[in-house]
Every structure is written in C-alpha cells, then in structure tokens.
Amino acid sequence: MAAVYLDHNATTPLDPRVLEVMLPWMSGGPGNPSSVHSFGQRAREAVDGARDAVARSLGGVPPEWVFTASGTEANNAVLLGLAHHWQARAKDLPGHLVISAVEHPSILRAADRLEASGFRVTRIAPDSDGAVDGERVAEALEDATFLVCLMLANNEVGSIQPVGRVAELCRERGIPVLCDAVQAVGKIPVSVRELGVDYLTLGAHKFYGPLGAAALWVRGGAAFESYLVGGGQERRRRAGTENVPAVVGLGKALELAVAELDERAAAMSAMRDRFEAGLGALGDVSIHARGTARLPNTSNIAFHGVAADSLMIRLDLEGFAVSAGSACSSGKPEPSATLTAMGIDPSTALSSLRVSFGTTNSLAETDRFLEVLERQLAAVRSHTRAAAGI
Amino acid sequence: MTPLTAVAMSGGLDSSVTAWLLAAGGEPVVGLSMLLWDRSHETTHGRCCGALDLGDARRVARQCGIAHYTLSMEEEFRRHVVDPFVDDYLAGRTPIPCTRCNTWVKFDLFLEKARSLGADRMATGHYARIVEGEDGFELHRARHAAKDQSYYLFELTQKQLAASRFPLGDMTKEAVRGLAREAGLSVAEKGESMEICFVSGGIREFVEEEVEARSEQVVPAKAGAPAQVVDREGAILGEGDPYYRYTVGQRRGLGVATGERLYVLGIRPGRNQVVVGAEQELLSSGLTGRKVHWIGRPPESSLEATVKIRSRHPGVLSHIQPDRAGGARIDFAEPQSAVAPGQAAVFYSGTRVLGGCWIEAGLGPGWT
Numbered sequence: 001m002a003a004v005y006l007d008h009n010a011t012t013p014l015d016p017r018v019l020e021v022m023l024p025w026m027s028g029g030p031g032n033p034s035s036v037h038s039f040g041q042r043a044r045e046a047v048d049g050a051r052d053a054v055a056r057s058l059g060g061v062p063p064e065w066v067f068t069a070s071g072t073e074a075n076n077a078v079l080l081g082l083a084h085h086w087q088a089r090a091k092d093l094p095g096h097l098v099i100s101a102v103e104h105p106s107i108l109r110a111a112d113r114l115e116a117s118g119f120r121v122t123r124i125a126p127d128s129d130g131a132v133d134g135e136r137v138a139e140a141l142e143d144a145t146f147l148v149c150l151m152l153a154n155n156e157v158g159s160i161q162p163v164g165r166v167a168e169l170c171r172e173r174g175i176p177v178l179c180d181a182v183q184a185v186g187k188i189p190v191s192v193r194e195l196g197v198d199y200l201t202l203g204a205h206k207f208y209g210p211l212g213a214a215a216l217w218v219r220g221g222a223a224f225e226s227y228l229v230g231g232g233q234e235r236r237r238r239a240g241t242e243n244v245p246a247v248v249g250l251g252k253a254l255e256l257a258v259a260e261l262d263e264r265a266a267a268m269s270a271m272r273d274r275f276e277a278g279l280g281a282l283g284d285v286s287i288h289a290r291g292t293a294r295l296p297n298t299s300n301i302a303f304h305g306v307a308a309d310s311l312m313i314r315l316d317l318e319g320f321a322v323s324a325g326s327a328c329s330s331g332k333p334e335p336s337a338t339l340t341a342m343g344i345d346p347s348t349a350l351s352s353l354r355v356s357f358g359t360t361n362s363l364a365e366t367d368r369f370l371e372v373l374e375r376q377l378a379a380v381r382s383h384t385r386a387a388a389g390i
Numbered sequence: 391m392t393p394l395t396a397v398a399m400s401g402g403l404d405s406s407v408t409a410w411l412l413a414a415g416g417e418p419v420v421g422l423s424m425l426l427w428d429r430s431h432e433t434t435h436g437r438c439c440g441a442l443d444l445g446d447a448r449r450v451a452r453q454c455g456i457a458h459y460t461l462s463m464e465e466e467f468r469r470h471v472v473d474p475f476v477d478d479y480l481a482g483r484t485p486i487p488c489t490r491c492n493t494w495v496k497f498d499l500f501l502e503k504a505r506s507l508g509a510d511r512m513a514t515g516h517y518a519r520i521v522e523g524e525d526g527f528e529l530h531r532a533r534h535a536a537k538d539q540s541y542y543l544f545e546l547t548q549k550q551l552a553a554s555r556f557p558l559g560d561m562t563k564e565a566v567r568g569l570a571r572e573a574g575l576s577v578a579e580k581g582e583s584m585e586i587c588f589v590s591g592g593i594r595e596f597v598e599e600e601v602e603a604r605s606e607q608v609v610p611a612k613a614g615a616p617a618q619v620v621d622r623e624g625a626i627l628g629e630g631d632p633y634y635r636y637t638v639g640q641r642r643g644l645g646v647a648t649g650e651r652l653y654v655l656g657i658r659p660g661r662n663q664v665v666v667g668a669e670q671e672l673l674s675s676g677l678t679g680r681k682v683h684w685i686g687r688p689p690e691s692s693l694e695a696t697v698k699i700r701s702r703h704p705g706v707l708s709h710i711q712p713d714r715a716g717g718a719r720i721d722f723a724e725p726q727s728a729v730a731p732g733q734a735a736v737f738y739s740g741t742r743v744l745g746g747c748w749i750e751a752g753l754g755p756g757w758t
Contacts, residue, residue, distance in 0.1 A: 307506060310503070310506040310507050313420075313457075313459050313507045314507055314508050316457065316459075317394075317420060317457055317507070317508065376508075379508060380506060380508075383505055383506050383508075384506070387502060387505070387506070
C-alpha cells in the first residue's frame with residue numbers, strides 16, 4: 001500500500017494543476033524577465049501575472065509584492081534590513097525588537113544575531129496553548145522598538161495568533177509589524193489589509209505550490225532595505241533573476257488555495273477532528289494547543305512516556321509519515337523550542353508528534369493511521385516497560 | 391513473519407555490504423546510522439560520522455531499497471568512549487576506544503534503540519562469527535585471520551550475541567569489495583579507516599585539546615609539563631614530552647641520547663615519569679588484569695588458553711587464574727614484549743573467544 005503523507009506543515013505535494021502551468025516555463029524557450037527582447041517580455045508578463053494573482057488573493061496592490069526564494073529569506077530580509085535601517089538613522093540608540101517566543105527559526109535566529117550585535121530583543125512567551133497575548137506584546141513596546149514579529153499561525157502546534165490586535169496596538173505607537181503567514185496561507189483566510197500589518201511573508205510549498213518560491217508583502221510607504229543586492233529586479237527590493245516557473249507556480253497555487261479554501265479547510269478539519277476523537281482510546285495522550293484557535297489541519301500530540309522519535313520511525317516503517325519536531329530542526333532529539341516556550345517540560349516535548357493533514361489525505365487513511373498508531377504505540381510502550389524492567 | 395533487523399551503517403564499505411547482503415536476501419531490514427561525534431564542519435571523507443559518511447550510508451540504504459535513519463548519540467559517545475579514552479591517557483594507559491564503543495554504544499545503546507523501533511536483531515560489518523553452541527552463543531574469529539576483529543568484541547554478552555549478526559564473518563575483504571562492485575554500491579572503492587574514528591589529527595594533539603578543555607580539578611597537576619625520563623633504578627636520564635604522549639614499547643621520541651636503544655617500559659603519571667630501559671626489559675612473564683568477562687559460562691578454576699595482548703598480537707599460550715575480585719593473573723608460556731596497561735587481554739580456545747580482561751600491569755622478569 002502506498003505510503004501516507006501526514007506532514008503537510010513541512011511541505012506539501014505539488015498540485016498537478018500547478019505543475020501544468022509551470023511546465024511551459026521549464027521546457028519552453030529562455031526568458032529573463034529583465035531582458036528587453038520578446039523572450040524577456042514573455043517572462044516579464046508571466047511574473048507580473050503571478051504578482052497580480054497574489055494581490056488578488058491576499059490583498060494589497062501588485063507592486064507591494066516581492067518574490068523571494070523562501071519564507072526564510074523573506075523573514076530575514078525584513079528583520080536584518082530594518083535593523084540596518086535603524087542603525088543608519090538612530091546611530092547610538094540601540095534598536096529594540098519584539099518577537100514572540102514561538103516564531104519560526106528564520107526569525108528567532110535572525111533576532112539572536114541582532115542581539116549579538118548590540119540590539120535588544122524582547123521575546124514574548126505564549127500561554128500553555130501556544131497563544132500569545134496581544135496586550136503583553138503592547139506592554140513590551142518601547143520608543144526604540146523598530147519592529148514587532150508575530151506569526152499568524154504556529155507551524156508546530158497550529159495556534160493562531162492575534163496578529164490583527166497586535167497590529168492595531170503597534171500602529172498607535174507607529175511601530176511596524178512583520179507577520180510570518182507561511183503556515184497560515186492556504187489553511188485560514190488571510191488578508192494583508194485586514195490584518196493591518198506592514199510586512200507579511202508566505203511560501204508556495206506550504207499550499208501545494210513549488211519549492212523555491214515565496215513572497216513578501218511590503219505595505220506601500222513602509223521602510224525596506226533589500227537584503228540581496230545586485231540587479232534591479234523586484235523594484236530593487238530583491239536582486240537576482242526571478243525563478244519564473246516557480247513564481248508562476250506560486251501564483252497558480254495561491255489562486256487555487258484561496259478559491260478552494262473553505263472546502264479544503266472543511267475536509268482537513270474533518271480528518272483532524274476524527275483523528276483526535278480516536279486518540280482518546282489510546283490512553284495517556286494529550287493534545288497541545290487544544291484550548292485555543294488552531295489551524296484546521298494540525299494536531300500535535302504528547303504520547304506520555306514514549307520517545308517520539310522511536311514512534312515516528314515505527315510509523316514511517318509502516319508507511320505513515322509524521323513529524324517529531326519541525327522539519328527545520330530535525331537530526332537531534334532536542335525538545336521543541338515552541339513546546340518549551342509553552343511551558344511544556346522537556347520529557348513531554350520529546351514525547352510529542354505532529355500530524356498535519358492535507359488535501360490529498362482521506363478519512364479512510366485517517367482511520368488506517370489510527371489503527372497503525374494504536375498498534376505501534378502499544379508496541380513501543382511494551383518495549384519501554386520491558387526496558388525499564390517494569 | 392521474519393523479524394526486522396537493524397543494520398548499523400557507518401557509510402563505510404563493510405557495513406554497506408552487510409546491509410546489501412541482508413536486503414538482497416529479501417528479509418526486512420532497516421539501516422540506522424549513529425551520529426557519534428559531530429564534525430560536520432570538517433569535509434574529510436572516509437572518517438566515521440562525518441556528514442559525508444552519513445550521506446554515503448543514506449545513499450547505500452537507498453540503493454538497497456531499505457529505510458534509513460540517523461540516531462544522535464553524541465552525548466553517550468562522549469561519556470562512554472571519548473572521555474574514558476582521555477582518562478586512560480592521563481592515567482598512563484593505552485586505551486582501545488573501539489572495544490568500549492562496541493561494549494557501551496554499538497551493542498548496548500544502539501541495540502536498545504533498534505529494539506525501541508521494533509527491530510529485535512542487529513547486524514554490523516564486523517569480521518567475526520557467532521556460533522550457536524551447546525552452551526549458548528559463541529563468538530569466534532573471522533574465517534580469514536587478516537581481517538579478524540573478534541579481539542574488539544570480547545566484552546559481548548550472551549544477550550547481545552543472541553541479537554547480533556555478523557554477515558561478513560566468513561568473507562575476505564576482497565570478496566566484500568567484489569560484492570560491493572557487483573551491486574554497484576557507491577562506496578565500493580572507499581578506503582579503509584584504520585585510525586580512531588573521532589581523532590582526525592594526531593592522538594597526542596587530540597588528547598592535548600581535550601586536556602585544555604577540561605577544568606583543572608580533573609587533570610593531574612603535572613599533565614602538560616615535560617616528563618622526567620628515568621631508568622628502572624630511578625636515575626634521571628633527561629626530560630621528555632608530557633607523560634601521556636608515551637606508550638609502553640615505544641622507542642622513538644624519548645629525548646634521551648644514550649649509547650643503547652631505549653624503550654618505554656612504563657608510565658608513572660603520579661610522579662610525572664616515563665621509565666625506560668633496554669629491549670629485553672620489555673619482556674613480561676605474564677600480566678594482571680581486571681574486569682574479567684566470560685562470554686560463556688565462567689570456568690570453575692584456572693584454565694589454559696591462548697591470550698592476545700593487543701589486536702595485532704599473534705597470541706601466546708597462557709595459564710589464566712581468575713580471582714574472586716573479578717580480576718585475573720595470567721602467566722605466559724614464554725615472555726611477551728610490551729604488555730601495555732589499558733589494552734585488552736583476550737582469551738581464545740582455537741577460534742573461539744572465551745572472554746578477556748583489561749590489562750592492569752605486566753609481570754616480571756621485565757619491569758614491574
């Protein structure tokens with residue numbers, strides 16, 4: 001039987017409809033969007049068409065959207081660029097950054113680097129459900145705060161953050177907000193205007209688009225310093241020849257994601273809820289972030305007393321792909337930084353698995369997964385008991 | 391249903407062919423690599439645990455059509471293998487980290503991890519054989535003496551042997567390489583790693599770096615200072631390198647110019663001395679050992695067996711007298727040169743490994 005992929009928060013399969021619009025740009029003639037000739041003009045039209053599609057789907061006007069190669073690049077560009085911008089203007093006053101403690105590593109590590117070079121960073125811890133309190137973010141604001149970073153939805157537990165409220169509070173102080181919406185786009189409604197933020201990032205491969213394509217929204221008039229310098233691409237905001245097929249794919253994938261959002265969300269939450277209802281029978285499990293608004297597809301479960309990496313490998317050997325810790329930090333069994341920030345003890349964190357459903361999964365697969373999970377969980381528990389001599 | 395076997399894959403030739411042999415036999419196999427010593431910033435190919443070797447292991451697993459995972463065991467490896475290795479040098483001994491790694495990591499933690507993943511058996515690319523005898527499992531030398539690694543496996547227990555498989559035990563290195571070529575494995579032309587896997591430069595430099603990194607309490611005060619080179623009577627002949635740079639039997643680098651050839655007879659860390667003497671003074675009539683381990687049932691009294699005092703030693707007929715404290719006194723049928731504390735004395739009866747112990751000291755007529 002074919003393996004079942006339940007790790008859609010790591011990446012998603014490419015939608016065949018997206019592949020179809022990409023293929024001509026991979027097998028067809030050459031085209032650098034910056035070239036003046038007819039070949040270049042065709043490529044330029046394709047990239048601009050994708051930009052229009054992004055603006056139609058998420059709001060803003062097309063020139064406010066910048067294509068990048070990854071969500072990480074887009075997040076880094078805003079953080080490091082604004083830090084540099086602050087330094088150039090404020091001279092001796094050290095800049096201050098406010099981020100949530102459950103941001104993606106592309107923000108956490110960029111903040112660490114800024115801290116090491118003299119900036120101050122305030123990290124706002126979430127509650128035990130992984131939700132950040134917007135008022136606590138507001139309390140942390142200072143005159144020297146040059147940016148606030150708050151993700152729309154957490155990649156590991158799926159908790160949805162009060163980005164709109166935080167943006168409102170920051171606007172009163174004239175402080176810009178970066179919203180990492182990489183995990184949210186394609187799963188919940190997203191509108192840059194409604195959120196009221198200044199910067200927003202997304203990545204195509206999280207919503208059935210290609211790897212290597214991401215987008216950054218910079219509100220008209222917001223400060224921005226380009227991170228990659230070189231040619232004048234993307235209105236001088238991101239040097240480097242555009243990845244035409246990937247950008248075209250991003251546009252198509254986003255159009256589909258927005259058009260089909262309601263049915264996708266309903267299908268994913270039906271599977272997720274069925275799965276979580278079935279977990280009760282397994283005993284001694286708890287579901288993270290259950291007490292707050294969550295993405296419809298994400299379930300992060302603690303199997304108390306069980307090593308999550310062992311369970312994950314057992315499930316993989318049985319043909320079910322899930323994640324123990326986010327894909328970006330795999331390799332070492334260290335407790336998840338997100339779960340740790342939620343106040344969850346290290347042993348519970350190391351017993352936690354993330355299951356993230358997608359549009360290609362079915363209820364039948366969900367039921368089969370529950371059966372296999374029950375069997376493997378029983379096996380790993382009996383092994384754990386035997387090893388402990390109980 | 392055939393039970394699942396976990397193959398310990400280092401990315402080297404031997405473990406790759408082990409995985410291929412089992413997978414080709416059609417039984418369920420999973421490849422597991424251990425990340426023991428992360429030197430991913432080093433690009434040296436052919437060292438165990440380098441990022442490139444883990445990549446090789448992954449590639450071979452893919453070629454074999456088996457699942458592959460990497461287990462991080464860095465903390466455990468440091469605790470059970472690297473730190474004791476440095477401790478041994480500081481105590482004037484000459485350690486064998488590979489045996490400790492087998493005893494504490496590969497056939498202990500690895501097997502435990504494999505079991506937690508549902509694999510009840512494990513396989514490695516060791517050149518040795520496991521035979522099910524009347525009295526339980528027996529460990530034997532490899533069929534071909536040139537590659538035999540049974541010396542490093544003397545601390546294995548019945549439980550470990552029952553769960554382990556050495557598919558290369560009957561094969562020659564050439565045959566193994568031939569199989570790899572035939573199967574088109576990407577590692578078919580990979581060289582042999584002879585040195586200690588976690589030491590990329592010299593052992594001396596490694597020990598010194600580790601000593602530097604340690605707090606002062608755990609390092610003898612005189613470590614790092616030049617050692618006194620003395621003769622057996624205690625007469626000072628000169629000043630050498632720090633004492634832990636020496637190994638019993640060593641001849642070069644003594645920093646002493648006398649008429650005769652001098653050899654290291656012993657190391658006295660407490661006094662920061664290296665004792666030297668003539669070649670015939672290196673001879674020992676036997677040794678005392680500690681932590682005796684028997685693979686099968688322990689003998690009721692003393693016994694005769696062939697004893698190997700280092701991996702390349704041909705073996706010497708000996709009388710082994712175990713004591714009640716878990717140690718043993720071993721008398722050789724003829725004197726042996728350079729009995730080095732910290733090495734293992736492994737007991738053989740024909741091809742069979744009976745057990746072994748850790749060498750504490752050599753016995754006269756040489757230096758004691």
